[in-house]
Amino acid sequence: MGAIVTVGCQWGDEGKGKIIDVIAQEADCIVRHQGGNNAGHSLRIGDQDYVLHLIPSGILYPGRRCIIGAGVVLDPLVLWEEITHLRSRGVAVSPENLMISGNASLILSYHRLLDGLDEEARGAARVGTTRRGIGPAYMDKVGRLSLRVFDLIDADRFRERLRPVLQHKNRVLSQVYGHAPVNYDEMLATYLPMGEKLAPFVGDEVPELNAAIDAGKRVLFEGAQGALLDVTYGTYPYVTSSSTGAGGACTGAGVGPTKVEKVLGIAKAYTTRVGEGPFPTEADPATADLIRNAGPIGEFGATTGRPRRCGWFDVPLIRRSVMASGVTHLALTRLDILSEVSIIKVCVGYRLGRHRLEVAPADAALLSQVEPEYEEIPTWGVDLSGITNEADLPSGAREYLRRLEDWVGRPIQMVSVGPGRRQTIIRAESLFS
Numbered sequence: 001m002g003a004i005v006t007v008g009c010q011w012g013d014e015g016k017g018k019i020i021d022v023i024a025q026e027a028d029c030i031v032r033h034q035g036g037n038n039a040g041h042s043l044r045i046g047d048q049d050y051v052l053h054l055i056p057s058g059i060l061y062p063g064r065r066c067i068i069g070a071g072v073v074l075d076p077l078v079l080w081e082e083i084t085h086l087r088s089r090g091v092a093v094s095p096e097n098l099m100i101s102g103n104a105s106l107i108l109s110y111h112r113l114l115d116g117l118d119e120e121a122r123g124a125a126r127v128g129t130t131r132r133g134i135g136p137a138y139m140d141k142v143g144r145l146s147l148r149v150f151d152l153i154d155a156d157r158f159r160e161r162l163r164p165v166l167q168h169k170n171r172v173l174s175q176v177y178g179h180a181p182v183n184y185d186e187m188l189a190t191y192l193p194m195g196e197k198l199a200p201f202v203g204d205e206v207p208e209l210n211a212a213i214d215a216g217k218r219v220l221f222e223g224a225q226g227a228l229l230d231v232t233y234g235t236y237p238y239v240t241s242s243s244t245g246a247g248g249a250c251t252g253a254g255v256g257p258t259k260v261e262k263v264l265g266i267a268k269a270y271t272t273r274v275g276e277g278p279f280p281t282e283a284d285p286a287t288a289d290l291i292r293n294a295g296p297i298g299e300f301g302a303t304t305g306r307p308r309r310c311g312w313f314d315v316p317l318i319r320r321s322v323m324a325s326g327v328t329h330l331a332l333t334r335l336d337i338l339s340e341v342s343i344i345k346v347c348v349g350y351r352l353g354r355h356r357l358e359v360a361p362a363d364a365a366l367l368s369q370v371e372p373e374y375e376e377i378p379t380w381g382v383d384l385s386g387i388t389n390e391a392d393l394p395s396g397a398r399e400y401l402r403r404l405e406d407w408v409g410r411p412i413q414m415v416s417v418g419p420g421r422r423q424t425i426i427r428a429e430s431l432f433s
């Protein structure tokens with residue numbers, strides 16, 4: 001038995017948290033491997049809502065092992081707050097069920113500060129980041145300036161490594177942005193207690209994960225953001241700073257591609273995007289508004305509360321994500337939302353000048369010039385939120401699934417019709433096969 005990697009096929013917010021939560025029922029171990037607390041996985045369990053930013057959603061099931069891999073950029077203050085919050089709601093979080101890679105790079109206060117200052121400085125060319133310090137933390141990682149979790153849990157080492165890095169950051173803060181410096185002693189006072197609190201959770205995911213997979217354990221890699229936000233293959237520069245495609249699971253958790261058996265691509269039944277950047281199928285304001293406010297959970301960012309831009313399902317974009325991540329199966333989310341619209345459109349190709357494109361172009365600048373070619377799908381207008389069997393879906397909704405499978409070329413194995421665990425149609429014996 002190999003591992004499953006889940007990957008968002010659009011610009012994030014595909015409803016991965018809910019899908020991952022459903023698969024986690026069958027998993028032994030759930031792993032986050034990239035991104036940081038820019039992610040927000042919303043889950044509804046019974047009548048309780050949870051939003052998790054860093055801790056894998058498997059934490060809500062007793063007996064699952066959750067791992068935060070080295071590819072994550074970890075804000076220790078946010079992680080501790082999340083642990084404390086979960087505990088206050090009766091969820092057990094301990095070194096028994098949560099491990100943090102010692103090699104994960106830290107997000108520290110100056111990263112958050114620099115993220116905001118950099119966005120302001122870019123003016124109209126801003127990326128629209130979540131301002132959680134993600135980009136500056138990854139810049140330090142590849143620039144070999146990061147402090148890591150291993151540094152945080154060794155007070156002497158943290159004191160020693162922080163001093164020259166902070167001197168450098170303070171030069172940037174004052175000389176580039178005209179901002180006041182960050183105080184070294186205050187940073188120690190904030191972060192050293194975090195090191196003490198988090199130390200019992202710290203470990204090495206490489207031997208643990210490889211042994212688990214070799215022993216036939218069911219390991220689930222929980223992708224954050226979406227393939228189109230990938231720092232290399234996404235709509236650059238309007239991307240996040242990590243490898244959000246399936247390959248990120250290997251580089252961010254220390255397992256080889258030979259250990260991955262299945263890549264589940266997760267896509268919404270339509271498309272959304274937060275932040276700036278091209279969006280060929282963005283709907284007119286009235287339709288976007290309708291989609292945004294339909295259903296029990298509207299299209300507003302789980303991390304920042306920003307309204308999401310909304311539009312139609314875009315097959316050329318999904319084809320690109322499917323290829324770049326080796327997607328083998330699909331999960332389609334929020335199908336229930338389309339019950340509320342009076343027309344359903346799907347973009348099945350682009351026009352670019354005299355050319356017809358089946359796959360989204362590599363150059364994001366061209367993506368803003370393409371003209372989508374739409375097919376209209378008959379609406380079904382029936383509430384889907386109580387349906388758990390495929391046979392009970394109205395024929396229009398079944399037709400929608402069948403045509404998406406044809407256009408994308410991958411089977412849809414799961415369909416979500418609401419935020420609850422049970423509001424899921426599963427079209428497979430086992431999600432791990």
Ligand code: IMP
Nearest residue numbers: 012013038039128129130239240274275
């Ligand atoms: P950053 O990841 O905060 O640097 O933001 C870079 C871009 O990625 C912005 O357009 C964000 O809106 C977007 N982004 C980051 N995380 C998420 C997410 O979890 N869902 C959707 N968009 C995201």
